[in-house]
Amino acid sequence: MQSTKELLVAYRSMRTIREFEERMHIEFAKGGVPGFVHLYAGQEASAVGVCANLSGKDVLLNTHRAHGPAIARGADIFAVAKEIYCRGEGLCKGRGGSAHLHDVKSGLWGANSGVGSGVALGCGAALAARNLKTGGVAVALVGDGAVNQGVVSEALNLASIWKLPLVIVFENNGYGEATAVDYAVAGKDLYKRAAAFDMPGVKVDGHDYFAVYDEVRLAVERARAGHGPSIIEAKQIRYFGHFEGDAQTYRPKNEVEQCRQGNDCLKRFRQHVLNENRVEESDLNSIDTEVADLIDRVYKEAKAARFPGEDELMQSIYASEYQG
Amino acid sequence: MSQMNMIQAINSAHLLMMEKDPSVVVLGEDVGYFGGVFRCTDGLQKKFGEHRVIDAPIAEGGIISTAIGMGVNGLRPVAEIQFADYIYPGFDQIVSELSRLRYRSGGEFFSPVTIRTPCGGGIRGGQTHSQSPEGIFSHISGIKTVMPSNPYDAKGLLISAIESDDPVIFFEPKRIYNGPFDGDPDKPGVSWSTHPMGEVPKGYYNVPLGKAAVVEEGDELTIICYGTIVHVAQAATRLTGVRAEIIDVRTLFPLDIDTLKKSVEKTGRCLVAHEATRFCGYGAELVSSVQQECFWHLEAPIERVTGWDTPYPHAFEWKYFPGQQRIAAGIRKVMEAG
Numbered sequence: 001m002q003s004t005k006e007l008l009v010a011y012r013s014m015r016t017i018r019e020f021e022e023r024m025h026i027e028f029a030k031g032g033v034p035g036f037v038h039l040y041a042g043q044e045a046s047a048v049g050v051c052a053n054l055s056g057k058d059v060l061l062n063t064h065r066a067h068g069p070a071i072a073r074g075a076d077i078f079a080v081a082k083e084i085y086c087r088g089e090g091l092c093k094g095r096g097g098s099a100h101l102h103d104v105k106s107g108l109w110g111a112n113s114g115v116g117s118g119v120a121l122g123c124g125a126a127l128a129a130r131n132l133k134t135g136g137v138a139v140a141l142v143g144d145g146a147v148n149q150g151v152v153s154e155a156l157n158l159a160s161i162w163k164l165p166l167v168i169v170f171e172n173n174g175y176g177e178a179t180a181v182d183y184a185v186a187g188k189d190l191y192k193r194a195a196a197f198d199m200p201g202v203k204v205d206g207h208d209y210f211a212v213y214d215e216v217r218l219a220v221e222r223a224r225a226g227h228g229p230s231i232i233e234a235k236q237i238r239y240f241g242h243f244e245g246d247a248q249t250y251r252p253k254n255e256v257e258q259c260r261q262g263n264d265c266l267k268r269f270r271q272h273v274l275n276e277n278r279v280e281e282s283d284l285n286s287i288d289t290e291v292a293d294l295i296d297r298v299y300k301e302a303k304a305a306r307f308p309g310e311d312e313l314m315q316s317i318y319a320s321e322y323q324g
Numbered sequence: 325m326s327q328m329n330m331i332q333a334i335n336s337a338h339l340l341m342m343e344k345d346p347s348v349v350v351l352g353e354d355v356g357y358f359g360g361v362f363r364c365t366d367g368l369q370k371k372f373g374e375h376r377v378i379d380a381p382i383a384e385g386g387i388i389s390t391a392i393g394m395g396v397n398g399l400r401p402v403a404e405i406q407f408a409d410y411i412y413p414g415f416d417q418i419v420s421e422l423s424r425l426r427y428r429s430g431g432e433f434f435s436p437v438t439i440r441t442p443c444g445g446g447i448r449g450g451q452t453h454s455q456s457p458e459g460i461f462s463h464i465s466g467i468k469t470v471m472p473s474n475p476y477d478a479k480g481l482l483i484s485a486i487e488s489d490d491p492v493i494f495f496e497p498k499r500i501y502n503g504p505f506d507g508d509p510d511k512p513g514v515s516w517s518t519h520p521m522g523e524v525p526k527g528y529y530n531v532p533l534g535k536a537a538v539v540e541e542g543d544e545l546t547i548i549c550y551g552t553i554v555h556v557a558q559a560a561t562r563l564t565g566v567r568a569e570i571i572d573v574r575t576l577f578p579l580d581i582d583t584l585k586k587s588v589e590k591t592g593r594c595l596v597a598h599e600a601t602r603f604c605g606y607g608a609e610l611v612s613s614v615q616q617e618c619f620w621h622l623e624a625p626i627e628r629v630t631g632w633d634t635p636y637p638h639a640f641e642w643k644y645f646p647g648q649q650r651i652a653a654g655i656r657k658v659m660e661a662g
Contacts, residue, residue, distance in 0.1 A: 059397065093430030102429035109396060109433065114420045120386055121421060124393015124401075131349065131375055132398050150413070154386035161381070316431035317466055319489035322578065 002052070002213070004279050010052050010209060011273075012287045014044040014266055016077065017068045019295045021240070024067070024084070027299065028244040034086050037098040040068030042207075042239035042256070045265035046171050047072035049212030049234075050139055053220045057136035059109050059125040061118035063143055064099035065171075065238075066111035075103040077294070081302035088308035095316075115176075116149035118142050119168055123155050126164035126223075137165040137223040139216075145176025147190050156197040156229075163228035167219040170233045171206065177242045178250045191233035199229050206236030207265045210272060236265075328524040329516045330501045333475035334364045334440070337482035338402065340528050342372050345400060348486060351378040352387060352404030361406055362442060362501060388414030388439065392422050395435030395491075402486060408443035408495060409452040422491045423466030438485045438492045443471070444552055444599050445641055446499035446509065454636040456551075456600035461493045462576045462609070468533055469576040471495040473554040474504070474521030477574055480531030488533060497551040497599075507556035507647040536580040538587070542569040545658060546587040548610050549597045550574060553646065557597055560651035566659055568595075576606055584610070585617045592623040593658045597651055602630040624661035629654040 002010070021041035027033050040047065043065070051072040054060065062069035070080050075091055083090030084098045091101050102110040109125065112118060118140040125138035146152055147170060159166045170190040174181055182188060194201025200222070204211040212234055219230035239256050241248045273279045314323055328336065341348045350356075350365055356379040359366035369377035380387045384405055391401040405411045411418075418439070426434040445454030462469045468490050472478035478496065485492035499505050503515040516522030539554055540561070545568040547557045554572045561568045569587045573579060588594050594614050596607040611626045629646045637644050 091430075092428060092432070095430050096428045100428050102425075102433050104429075104432045110429075112421060114416055117389060117417065117421060120389030120417065121393040121396075123386065124390040124395070125397045126393070127378075127390060128394040128397035128399045131394075132347075134398075138393070151385040151389065151416070154383040154413075155389065157381065158383060158386045158390060162378075317427050318468075319426075319434065 036243045038065040039240040045209040046234040059138045062141040064113040066101045070101040073108040074106040087305035094308045116146035116152035120155035126166040139167045144172040159229040160197045165223035166229040173238045194231040201231040203233045206234030333479035337479045347400045384413040388417040395437045402438045405441040408441040409455045440494045442498040443495040444497040450638045451636045459606035467491045471551045476521045483530045504555045506559035534578045536583040540570040542567040545593045560648040563652045588618040595627045597629040627654045627658045
């Protein structure tokens with residue numbers, strides 16, 4: 001069972017993601033956020049439930065819906081915001097943007113927009129961890145849209161035959177862009193694919209931090225012990241569109257509102273820990289206040305930050321300088 | 325020194341690098357127990373174990389992405405894709421991940437993967453054992469592309485590729501694995517044992533990436549080529565009696581433009597030859613670069629001799645292949661122009 005301190009850390013992380021994304025939604029609508037963004041609000045329990053089980057030697061891979069996992073893994077939130085705003089001191093010096101957040105020091109290999117690639121790249125991360133005897137595991141967070149990609153099937157097979165220390169979390173938010181899982185995924189239950197690859201597969205309530213945390217803990221322990229990969233399907237919904245500006249004509253009108261009212265992961269977390277007297281309500285409220293203040297500062301600083309200089313254009317293409 | 329064919333030279337590069345650097349690992353289809361369909365990895369698994377020479381199922385996307393993942397996390401993988409024709413399931417991983425990761429992460433992440441893959445035709449292999457996709461990969465920023473034309477370069481370049489912190493796609497022209505080939509399929513095969521570049525040191529050495537080789541010196545014409553065509557161009561030159569300078573680019577990207585420039589400034593005439601198809605082929609880049617650098621030295625339009633723009637044409641393999649006669653005709657055309 002997690003300590004009070006650990007629970008507060010998890011709550012702070014979920015609240016930080018939520019506030020970051022709610023603010024991004026507002027800022028995007030006002031203009032000024034470059035390009036497009038995919039928001040993680042509503043899905044916080046899975047990234048935070050996963051990351052609470054990881055240590056520095058582990059590797060997290062995730063998808064284009066990248067802000068949440070980056071914050072959950074402990075990347076500098078100021079650098080995350082600056083990256084989204086294309087600034088020179090962004091997490092990736094402005095090269096990645098919203099959908100590509102990478103950070104060596106927090107163990108965040110991070111995002112790739114080729115949605116299923118994380119599972120396949122994770123095989124290599126897991127194999128390296130085993131060969132180098134680091135004791136680390138790799139976790140790939142991928143969406144429901146990814147399960148239909150060929151490379152995911154290739155990777156699940158490799159992970160299984162090589163018994164890799166890999167945990168695959170299918171974040172099933174119901175839609176791959178605008179196409180519903182009910183239409184796009186044969187069998188509908190993503191976790192059942194595990195059986196075909198001879199690995200354990202479970203489905204959890206992706207709005208329940210504790211359910212996610214417990215299943216990921218088992219899967220990580222199993223991976224660390226050398227017993228191979230597992231699949232966890234976290235069933236959840238996202239509170240915003242696939243991207244900001246998405247008209248979401250493909251969703252039932254009250255889907256998000258109902259979830260926000262009755263099934264929100266932050267509300268459920270609060271209820272759970274307060275019912276069990278595991279934290280003080282005042283501590284949760286203080287976190288809410290501190291996070292609101294933090295998000296103000298993050299956006300203010302990001303919007304004021306410098307853009308990268310033109311001299312940076314040709315940097316870091318190769319190990320040594322290449323001028324074209 | 326010892327005599328090696330290109331397979332033995334490639335095997336020797338693996339062996340040395342695996343002994344030298346414990347982070348070097350090999351993976352691919354049938355590379356371990358079986359030793360590789362062309363025997364390039366023969367004996368490695370027995371010597372280094374299954375954890376360093378990893379047999380993979382037929383899953384090229386999975387092989388390449390696993391190699392990328394290992395490279396990012398402290399290993400130095402050498403992945404074999406059994407034929408370049410089968411690299412495409414892994415193309416997304418090469419283009420979207422391997423080549424771009426360093427740039428996209430602001431220099432924080434990189435993956436020093438070498439992907440070895442036999443390429444080219446001339447073995448009656450049909451469409452899926454004959455392609456020359458080097459131009460496609462040379463177009464991608466963030467990776468390097470190499471194609472040796474002899475055993476000495478194959479070993480030295482492969483060692484440099486493995487040592488490089490940049491990803492390298494290492495194309496091996498399979499028609500010349502066992503001996504140089506002058507483009508005449510009716511002649512009996514010759515082995516590397518009588519060729520000077522079949523003399524290969526047993527120990528460590530490297531051939532740097534990004535450096536072309538002047539294979540034959542001449543002052544009337546520059547022929548720029550690589551891989552199997554180096555040998556065909558040498559034979560074609562003898563047919564014409566033209567004093568051609570033959571340059572083997574060896575590394576396609578980054579291109580050693582200085583060596584090309586020096587030669588064309590001297591000869592004033594240039595022919596580019598490769599086995600791959602023509603349109604948007606690697607030769608187009610060579611022509612463009614030489615034109616830009618050497619325009620005022622050119623006495624004739626630059627000529628291109630390449631494979632035809634067809635899917636690899638099995639029954640017409642020797643019509644497709646830019647053999648001695650076609651290259652000789654190209655040489656005469658450049659010499660007669662202007």
